[in-house]
Amino acid sequence: MNLRSLFWIAIVASMLNAQSLDPNKLLQPPVDSWPTYNGDYSGRRFSTLSNLNSQNVQSLSLAWVYRTSEATGTLGNVVKSTPLMVNGVLYFSIPDHVFAIDARSGRQIWQFNWASKGGWHLGSRGVGMYGDWLYFETPDCNLVSLNSKDGSERWHKQICDLDRFYTATVAPVVIGNHVIVGVSGDDLDIPGYLESRNPETGDLQWHWSAVPKPGEPGSETWPNAEAMAHGGGMTWVPSTYDPDLKLLYVGTGNPQPVIAGKGREGDNLFTESIVALHIDTGKLAWYFQPSPHDTHDWDAVETPVLFDGEIDGQPRKLLAQASRNGYFFVLDRTNGAHVTTSEFVKTNWAKGVNAKGQPIPNPAKEPQVDGALVSPNQGGAANWPPPSFSPATGLFYVNATRAFSEYYIFDDSEKPEGWSGNDRGGGGESMLQALDYKTGKIRWSHKWEGPGARSGVLTTAGNLLFTGDASDNFIALEPATGSPLWHANLGAAVSNGPITYELDGMQYVVVGAGDTLFGFVKLSGK
Amino acid sequence: MTREGWSQVVATMITRGAKGTPAEFETVTDYLTKNLPPKNSANVAASAGPRAFPAGPEDRQIIDPKAAERGKAKYTSDCASCHGPLARGGATGPDLVRSTVVLHDHYGDTLGPYLRRTHPATTGSAIASLTENQIRDLSHFLHEQVEDTLRSGPYTKVLNVLTGNAQAGAAYFNGTGGCANCHSATGDLAGIASKYDPPTLQQRLLFPRTVALRRSSAAAPKPITVTVTPENGESVSGTLVQLDDFNVSLRDSAGNYRSWRRTPELKVDRHDPYAAHEELLDKITDADIHNLVAYLETLK
Numbered sequence: 001m002n003l004r005s006l007f008w009i010a011i012v013a014s015m016l017n018a019q020s021l022d023p024n025k026l027l028q029p030p031v032d033s034w035p036t037y038n039g040d041y042s043g044r045r046f047s048t049l050s051n052l053n054s055q056n057v058q059s060l061s062l063a064w065v066y067r068t069s070e071a072t073g074t075l076g077n078v079v080k081s082t083p084l085m086v087n088g089v090l091y092f093s094i095p096d097h098v099f100a101i102d103a104r105s106g107r108q109i110w111q112f113n114w115a116s117k118g119g120w121h122l123g124s125r126g127v128g129m130y131g132d133w134l135y136f137e138t139p140d141c142n143l144v145s146l147n148s149k150d151g152s153e154r155w156h157k158q159i160c161d162l163d164r165f166y167t168a169t170v171a172p173v174v175i176g177n178h179v180i181v182g183v184s185g186d187d188l189d190i191p192g193y194l195e196s197r198n199p200e201t202g203d204l205q206w207h208w209s210a211v212p213k214p215g216e217p218g219s220e221t222w223p224n225a226e227a228m229a230h231g232g233g234m235t236w237v238p239s240t241y242d243p244d245l246k247l248l249y250v251g252t253g254n255p256q257p258v259i260a261g262k263g264r265e266g267d268n269l270f271t272e273s274i275v276a277l278h279i280d281t282g283k284l285a286w287y288f289q290p291s292p293h294d295t296h297d298w299d300a301v302e303t304p305v306l307f308d309g310e311i312d313g314q315p316r317k318l319l320a321q322a323s324r325n326g327y328f329f330v331l332d333r334t335n336g337a338h339v340t341t342s343e344f345v346k347t348n349w350a351k352g353v354n355a356k357g358q359p360i361p362n363p364a365k366e367p368q369v370d371g372a373l374v375s376p377n378q379g380g381a382a383n384w385p386p387p388s389f390s391p392a393t394g395l396f397y398v399n400a401t402r403a404f405s406e407y408y409i410f411d412d413s414e415k416p417e418g419w420s421g422n423d424r425g426g427g428g429e430s431m432l433q434a435l436d437y438k439t440g441k442i443r444w445s446h447k448w449e450g451p452g453a454r455s456g457v458l459t460t461a462g463n464l465l466f467t468g469d470a471s472d473n474f475i476a477l478e479p480a481t482g483s484p485l486w487h488a489n490l491g492a493a494v495s496n497g498p499i500t501y502e503l504d505g506m507q508y509v510v511v512g513a514g515d516t517l518f519g520f521v522k523l524s525g526k
Numbered sequence: 527m528t529r530e531g532w533s534q535v536v537a538t539m540i541t542r543g544a545k546g547t548p549a550e551f552e553t554v555t556d557y558l559t560k561n562l563p564p565k566n567s568a569n570v571a572a573s574a575g576p577r578a579f580p581a582g583p584e585d586r587q588i589i590d591p592k593a594a595e596r597g598k599a600k601y602t603s604d605c606a607s608c609h610g611p612l613a614r615g616g617a618t619g620p621d622l623v624r625s626t627v628v629l630h631d632h633y634g635d636t637l638g639p640y641l642r643r644t645h646p647a648t649t650g651s652a653i654a655s656l657t658e659n660q661i662r663d664l665s666h667f668l669h670e671q672v673e674d675t676l677r678s679g680p681y682t683k684v685l686n687v688l689t690g691n692a693q694a695g696a697a698y699f700n701g702t703g704g705c706a707n708c709h710s711a712t713g714d715l716a717g718i719a720s721k722y723d724p725p726t727l728q729q730r731l732l733f734p735r736t737v738a739l740r741r742s743s744a745a746a747p748k749p750i751t752v753t754v755t756p757e758n759g760e761s762v763s764g765t766l767v768q769l770d771d772f773n774v775s776l777r778d779s780a781g782n783y784r785s786w787r788r789t790p791e792l793k794v795d796r797h798d799p800y801a802a803h804e805e806l807l808d809k810i811t812d813a814d815i816h817n818l819v820a821y822l823e824t825l826k
Contacts, residue, residue, distance in 0.1 A: 118584035140583070162583045163629040165676075187581050187676050189624055226615070230624055346808075364812065370689040371728060372812055404807045406732060406815075411681040415614045417623060418675040422682070424729055426736025427804065449769040471770035484771050 019148050021086045021129045026174070027243055034085040034499045037126050037171040038386065043240035043305040045388040046459045047500045052507040052522045053462030057476050057486045060509065063521040064106025068094055071111055079512030081126035081171060082386070082456070082497045090510065091129065091148065092517065095121040095139050095169075100151060103510075104503055106519050110151035114138050119167040120185070125238060125384070126171030128179060130199040135179050137168035143181055143202055157202035159183065164190050171238045172197075175279055178205060180248065182235030186297075189256045189417055192233035192271070196282060206282030210235065210252045210270050217284075218269035227264045232256030233271035237301040237384050242317070245334060247276045247285055249306065249319060253299035259367050259421030260295070260409055267292040272300040274321055274329070276336060286336030290323040292358060295366045296349070296407060296423070297378045298325040305389045305396065309437055311339055320437055322387055322398040324380030325349070327359055330437050342440030344433050345381045345402040349374050367407035367421045377405035378423045383454055386497035390459035393479045395443055396435040397457045397465060403428025427451060430470050434482060446482035456497025458509075466509060468494025474511055474518070490518060579678040587632055587669045597667030600660055604653065613671045623671050634658070634665040684725035687819050695821025698814050705818075708802065711825055719825045728819045732807065734800050748799040752776050754784070757791035766796065 021035055029048045030039040038045055052060060068077040072094070083092035090103045096116050100109040119139030128135040133154060134146040141160040146153055160166035160183045170182040178196040192210035197203065210233025212218035214225045222228040234253035241248050255264060255271035270284075272291040277284060290300040300323050309318050319333035326347035330339040338357030350359035365374050379401060387398035405425030409416075430453035432446040448470040455468030465479040474494050476486040492514025500509045509520045601613070608619030615621035622628050631637040638661040641653055656664075674680055699705040709715050722730060729737045735747040752766040754774055762784055764776035774794050775785035786792055798804070810818075 116584070118582055118586070120581040161626070161629075164626065165582050165629075167581060185581065187579070188629075188672070226621065368812070369685050370687045370816055371684070373732065373807065373810065373815060375807070404732070406728065408684050410683055410685065412685060413612075415610075415612075415621075416681075417614060417621075418679075418681070419677050420681055422677070424684075424733075426733040449771075469770055471768060473770055473772065475771070487772055 019087050019089060020132045021148075023131075023176075025086075030499075030501065032502050033087070034083065034501050035129060036084065036173060037082050037128070037238040038240065038303065038497075039499065041173075041175070041241040041243065042307065043303045043386070043389075044307055044391070044459075045386055045457065045497060046390050046392075046461075048461045049500055049502055049507050050460065050462040051502065051505075052460070052464065052500070052509070054464055054476075054478055054485055056522060057462075057464060060476070060486060060520050060522050062488070062518065063104075063508065063523075064519040066099070066101050066106045066108065066517045066519075067515060068097070068099065068517070069515040071099060071108065072097055072113070075515075077515035078123065078495050079515065079517055080123040080384075080496050081512070082499060083510060083512075083517065084127060084129055085499065085501045085510070086129060086148075088503060089148070090517075091127050091134055092512075093124040093127055093136050093171075095124045097124075098127060098134065098136055098146060098151065100148065101517070103501065103508065103519070106517070112144075112146055112151040112153070114142075114144060116140050117162065119162055122167070122184075123169050124171075125169055125236075128172035128174045130174040130177075130179065133199065135172040135174070135181075135199070137170055137172065137181060139167050139169070141166055141168055141183075143168075143172065143179070143197060145199075145202060155202055157197065159195065159197075160185070161190075164188060166190060170236050173238050173241070174199065175241050175248070178279060180239055182237075182239075182250070184234050184236040184253075186232055186234060186254060186256050186258055187418055189230035189232070191229060191231060192235055192252055194235045194239070194250055194277070194282070196279075208275075208277055208282040208284070210273075210275075212269065221267040221269040223263070223265050230256060231264060231268055231271060232258070233273075234299070235301070236299070237303060240304050240306050240319075241279065242306055242333060245317070246279050247333070248279050249274065249276055249304040249333065251275075251299070251301040251304055251321065251323075253301050254294050254297045256418075257416050258295075258297050258419045259407065259423075260411060260416035260419075261293060261366055262416055265293075268294070272298065274300060274304050274319070274331065274336075276333065288329065288331055288336045288338065288356075289358060290321070290327060290329060291325045291361070293361060294325070296325070296374060296376075298323070298376070298380055300324065301384065302382050303386050305387060306333055307389050307391060307437075309394070311438060318437065320389065320396050320435075322382045322396065322400070322433075322435070324376065324382055325359065326376045326381035328396070328398075328435050328440055329357065330440065331357075340437070340440035342435075344398065344435055344442065345376070345400050345431075347375055347381070365407075367409050367423075369409045369412055371406040371408050373404055374407050374423070375402065375404040377401075377403040377425050377428065379403065379454075385454050385456040388457040388459045388465070389437075390465070390479050392459070392461055392463070393434075394437065395479065396437055397459060397467075397479070398433050398435070399430065399453050399455055399457065399467060400433045401428055401430045401451060401454065403451060430454070432457075432467060432477070432482060434479070444482045446477065446484075452493065455494035458498040458500060460500060462507075466498045466500075466511070468511075468513070472513065474498070474513065488518075488520070490514070490516070492516070579673075579676045581676070585632070587665070589670050589673060590666050591670075593663045593666040594670040595667075597660075597663035597665070597670075600664055601667050605664075608649075613668055622668055623675050628668045628672065631665055631669070634661040637661055637665050637668070687724045687728050687816065688823060690813065690816030690818070690820035692817070692820040692824050694813075695817035695819070698818055699821055703806070703810070703814065703818065704802065715822070715825055717826060719823045724819055724823055727822045728815065731818060731822070732803070732810075732815070734803050750799070751797045753793075753795040753797075754786055755793040755795075756786065757789075769794065769796065 405423035
């Protein structure tokens with residue numbers, strides 16, 4: 001009997017548990033479950049459910065609320081994680097805490113509290129699941145595995161070095177017998193990486209470094225060995241995956257030092273890149289770099305969304321990203337070849353687009369001692385909140401921000417380190433953009449009143465799009481036009497990506513806003 | 527962080543959707559500045575109190591400034607020639623701010639053994655004679671260099687924005703910039719340069735609302751106003767409280783709160799007193815900005 005057979009026997013055996021995740025669920029469109037961060041591996045956040053639809057969305061009503069602040073006894077929690085829903089149980093996280101609650105009633109089943117040794121408690125994007133086991137990352141650099149039945153800890157493994165100012169926020173993604181984990185942190189010039197861990201033991205299976213070693217491909221885009229060894233490229237948003245191509249897609253973060261580009265002349269590969277890795281080895285298949293030599297903290301980590309489409313009459317396997325730098329990229333996901341590049345908000349930092357589809361940075365818009373006025377600002381035209389692609393409309397939806405900042409160099413010495421500068425600004429405007437992947441053009445734009453709408457997006461076959469606005473409303477809109485259909489004010493901005501699932505023939509929509517998770521349901525049947 | 531640093535954080539949160547009045551944001555900024563002051567403030571150095579920067583391990587070394595000063599002297603005489611004056615590396619010695627030996631060290635516990643055993647073996651330098659106290663002092667100095675490199679360190683200040691031409695700035699002010707449509711160098715802006723430093727002048731002309739929120743000494747930002755006209759009803763004007771796709775609310779001059787559900791028949795006119803500044807962002811060049819700041823700086 002080979003290892004592969006043993007693996008499947010182990011999986012089937014674990015399925016005897018009522019709470020266990022059937023691995024086949026991860027390869028199907030999410031209907032009666034939401035078994036991974038994006039619902040499925042594609043990152044589309046599109047549900048085939050249509051029980052709830054544009055005709056009856058007015059009957060969507062509040063079913064329950066779950067307050068994390070009451071559970072943890074602390075104020076200021078923000079639910080940034082996308083819950084998983086498996087066999088009627090929701091699993092989600094905030095930094096140092098994981099919760100299991102009843103997907104029908106919002107009643108807590110268990111809560112896990114991690115004793116932290118530090119790290120930046122900026123956010124926790126969620127948990128991954130494999131059979132009976134859950135995985136989550138802690139701000140103090142640990143990967144923790146829990147028993148989904150009772151939240152008891154099975155093991156924890158250190159995945160980064162807290163003393164070097166790494167931290168961890170990403171939701172692990174489980175693919176076959178790989179737990180994909182990423183790392184965060186850009187305060188002290190450290191290299192980014194992505195790892196695959198063994199779901200049973202947490203042991204390392206492979207390690208992909210976002211920066212090369214001298215002599216390796218990409219090293220020609222750095223001035224020297226020290227610059228690349230400290231060059232950044234964090235992996236803090238969950239990857240997407242194509243099971244047919246067996247390729248994993250991940251976006252990497254900013255190069256380091258963050259604002260001062262002096263000392264790291266060159267394109268700084270593979271920071272600010274969309275990379276495709278072979279799932280079993282972690283070897284690089286291809287890359288595309290949205291922001292060569294970035295100096296604005298514009299991590300290209302935004303979800304690389306996978307869908308099949310048609311370009312010039314030919315069927316194509318595509319990947320699209322609405323990047324923090326303000327550009328929308330559509331690539332061929334088999335080889336990284338560029339298909340379209342367009343601005344999804346007006347920007348001012350590039351001189352144009354090169355033949356490979358990359359914006360050409362304008363050196364005058366790099367941070368300056370006396371300031372350079374740049375748009376987007378550091379928060380970006382888009383950020384980590386997940387976008388959505390609807391195969392029903394063929395449109396890519398993203399909450400976008402248009403804002404300016406003055407970017408300054410604060411350390412003009414010979415060897416700037418860390419950040420060595422920052423941006424200062426304010427204001428701006430926010431809008432929901434519907435982008436046509438064939439042309440890159442904006443099909444429609446729904447402007448929110450005021451800046452600050454950065455919520456995730458969900459689309460459904462019920463002709464619905466769910467997201468949040470700048471005024472704490474959770475809103476359903478018509479995906480073809482952007483017309484609002486339904487809303488509820490949640491008292492805090494929608495802070496995660498909404499999800500939907502069907503239980504007992506009823507369709508639920510679950511969303512986080514501030515410290516609270518809200519469950520909505522259309523109570524009657526068809 | 528300094529008050530300036532925290533106010534920038536608060537301004538960022540407002541940009542990302544935090545809700546509150548200017549007075550509430552002032553209170554939050556005051557609270558953060560008081561409870562999470564810059565790391566070299568005396569009250570932090572004297573205690574194992576809150577960390578200046580929210581990242582990194584909780585048991586991070588608390589710098590003893592006097593020990594760091596002694597460590598600096600020892601470092602300068604014994605180490606700087608190889609590792610550079612700021613410990614960021616030199617001709618022959620590696621960067622110590624990025625060194626895992628330093629970053630893993632607490633009060634000399636890994637630095638000491640390293641300096642006594644490994645360092646002489648790899649470099650031939652005879653530094654095995656360092657005392658416990660000298661190692662501790664060096665540890666404080668090196669950790670201070672690490673802290674200085676973090677975003678809360680000394681490299682958080684705008685250095686110099688006075689690089690423009692004041693004459694060209696005056697021409698822009700009175701001409702293409704359109705500033706003179708609302709402002710006057712001898713009227714509302716008289717003496718403006720005595721009130722604000724050049725970086726603030728630069729931020730104020732670009733982001734007047736945010737800067738007003740950031741500085742307690744500055745006047746509160748001018749509010750956005752709104753006029754709501756119901757079908758067959760009288761117009762009501764006031765300070766905008768909330769506007770979204772579904773509702774609009776204001777506070778009128780008598781202090782009354784009023785709100786309406788938005789319908790196609792309800793007319794809503796929003797007036798942003800800083801609209802001209804927002805429009806400027808798409809037109810103004812970096813040279814215009816620097817010239818304009820140079821000109822404003824002459825208005826003492």
